[in-house]
Amino acid sequence: MNKNPNNQMPVLRDAPVLRIENLESYYGPIMAIRGVSLEVREGQIVTILGANGAGKTTLLKTISGVMTPAKGIIELNGENISTLEADQIVKKHMVHVPEGREIFPLLSVEKNISIGAYVRKDREEIKRDEEMVYSYFPILKERAKQQAGTLSGGQQQMLAIARGLMAKPKIMLLDEPSLGLSPLLVEEIFTILKRLNVEQKVTMVLVEQNAKVALDVADYGYVMELGRIVMADDADKLENSKDIQAFYLGVRQDNERGQRRYKQRKTWR
Amino acid sequence: MDMMQLLISGLANGCVYGLIALGFVLIYKATEAVNFAQGDFMMLGAFITIWLTNTEYLGLNFYLAVPIAILIMGVLGYLLDILVIRRMFGQPQIAVVILTIALGFIIRFVVGAIWGHDPHLLETPFAGKELKIGALVLGYEEIAVIIVTLLLTFMLFTFFRKAKLGQAMQAASQNQLAAYYVGIPVKKIQSLVWALAGIVAAVAGALFASKGAIDPSTGLLGIKAFAAAVIGGFGSLPGALIGGLIIGVVEPFAAYYLPAGYSQVAPYAIMLLVLIFRPAGLFAQMQNKKV
Known part of the structure; x- marks a missing residue:
């Protein structure tokens, strides 16, 4: 987030290292990424949350060049890399750490x-x-x-x-590092990730289903559903948001009458 | 002494089978498809060498002609991948397999059309020379075949163990997606593997044609080499060579000691036995992959 109070032009170090605009990507005839835009700034850990099939992995694959986007811009340090092959993108110090x-x-x-x-x-x-x-x-x-x-x-x-x-890498794209691991191991791995972020200055894009651990280490978060970004905010704000608590963190919410609403509406729909 | 004589000529034959089997394994490891034209590659390599060397054609110096033939086959392998195989990317493996079977037919036809269907023999500097050790008579060709094969296998083995490119080829064959993620140019690597398969085929062809006459239908020998690769445990380079040697040695012994016809069946009988008792092959490396 650009926290520039005077609404001036952002200073250079605030320019995003990774900027994605209106990205669209297909799995065969199925449109898996439906116009995603996001920004990642240097030194940040940005998390992308979402359930199975939300398109998180496809998004990472498209960014890292394993899949070619049908539309949109992927900018790394101001350079459009959306047409480059995967091996070229690794040379530009952005690396994809696949799931599992x-x-x-x-x-x-x-x-x-x-x-x-x-x-x-x-x-x-x-x-x-x-x-x-x-x-x-x-x-x-x-x-x-x-x-x-x-x-x-x-x-x-x-x-x-x-x-x-x-x-x-200057940027690491991490695809569900917590997948299939015990809570203890998840904690261990995320501690190491945070250390790498601080000590080795690796900027991270962290795709996760495990919203709790992801939001704990992240600076900023996006929520993805059905190929779209439906919510974006600072990680701590997301963690406190009612919707995230209800749908991703499993916090029980009772209404005025002390009953649980099972059919709560998401605010973004 | 008969035994010894049979053994040596069997080993020499087996080396050629082994080299073709190496080609099978290379392609299989890189693309998970079986190149059933590998025997025909060998035959084509042999005819290109003959065309360059023999006095009735270009008549080049043997030691110049062989490297040129190797180069040509390498380039052909590379082009084959770029122009044909790569377009099958994403198709099921069986499509590639059928394609290579068709390719085998095409190669046999084209070679027959250019150089005819008569048996050809490669004119080598060491043709007809013999080494006599006691009662044992060894043709120089046979010795050359064995030495060159061992050398080539050793080189390939070290290449895959030590060289960066060899490592990348292994990595790409074990997990294509992960290879993309670490920045290996997978498509280029696959083309290079096809080039390598062409090179190995050229060497096998030159060796085969130096110790016996070759005609276009010799390409069908590939099936026997396929059996060798299966015996060796598809996926292991030394295994492929040893599988080839086993078949090569068994054949002359079966021909000598058993009634006529059995020697033809022997390689496949061995393959069946191996498949029954050690389904992963003698030198299994791939526990979780099936042919």
Whole structure:
């Protein structure tokens, strides 16, 4: 959010690093993203909340170039990247950390990590970054020689994040890092994500169904439904909003008569 | 001594099967489709080498002609992917498989139309020379075949282990989507794999044609090599070579010791046995993938 009180032109450091405007994307004949616009500023963690099928993953895939948008603009540092291939976009220091188990199952853990630096050539620094990555995920160092497919779900998720870090990203697109993990592991991973955000200055776009943990770490949030953004606000405001509490945080709301309304209307419909 | 003689010639044959099987495995690993034209690639590579080398055609120096043939086959493999296979992207694997079967027919027809259906023999500098160790007589061709095959397999193996490009090929074959995410240009990598399959086929072809006559229908040998790849556990490079060697060695022994006809069936009988008792192949690497 641009909190410029005098309504002046925003200063340069406030310009969004990632700006998306009227993005439309199709899965075959199905329109999965129906005109999404959003902005991400440097150093922020921006979360995109939504239920299954809301189009969150498709949105990330479209941003990272795995899918090509039918319409709209994706601007990274002011440059339109909507027509670039995925490998070109990784070179521009934006990396997509996919959900769940998208790792290389038959390669060892260390090779999975080193292949994350595929687009880089600076060998010395790659070595240093490997150490950095292991310092965040010490368990991966212990399992370095093991086949990645034999890791547990949580470790595979960590591996996917570690691999993403090796591309030296300025922006990370994280697709449901909490998927299928125990609450304890979710907390561990989100603590690490927050640390990466602060210590390594990685800007993050965090797609989540788990609204509670996501809003806790995020600065700003968008709510997505059926391919559209239906709500956008600062994370703490979203967390306190009645609708979010009712539909995403599961907070029970009693009405005047002390009964629960089961057919509450969403304010955005 | 008979045993030894049979063994060596069997190994030499097996090397060629093994190299074709390597081609199967390469393509399978990269695209999850089986290239049933791999045997015909080999045959085409052989005819290109013959065309460059033999005095009745261009008559180039053998050691110049082979690298050129390898280059041509590499480029053909690359172009094949760009112009044909890539357009099948997103289609079911079976579509690619059927396409390669058709491609095999086309290659056999085109080669037959250009160079005729008579058997051709590659003129090599070491043709007819023999190495005598006691009563054992080894053709130079056979020795060359074995050495070159081992060398090539070793090179490919190290390439996939150590080289960045090799790693990227492995990564792309194991998880295409994840490969996109880390910035591997998956489409380009796949074209390079087809080029590599062409290169391996050219080497196999040159070796095959140097130790025996070849005609367009020899391309059907690919089916036998397919059996070799299955025995080796589709997906393992050394497995493919060893599968090829097993078949190559069993054939002459079956021909020598068993009634006529059995040697033709032997490779497939072995394949069946392997499929029954070790369905993932002798050197299974892919636990969760099925052919």
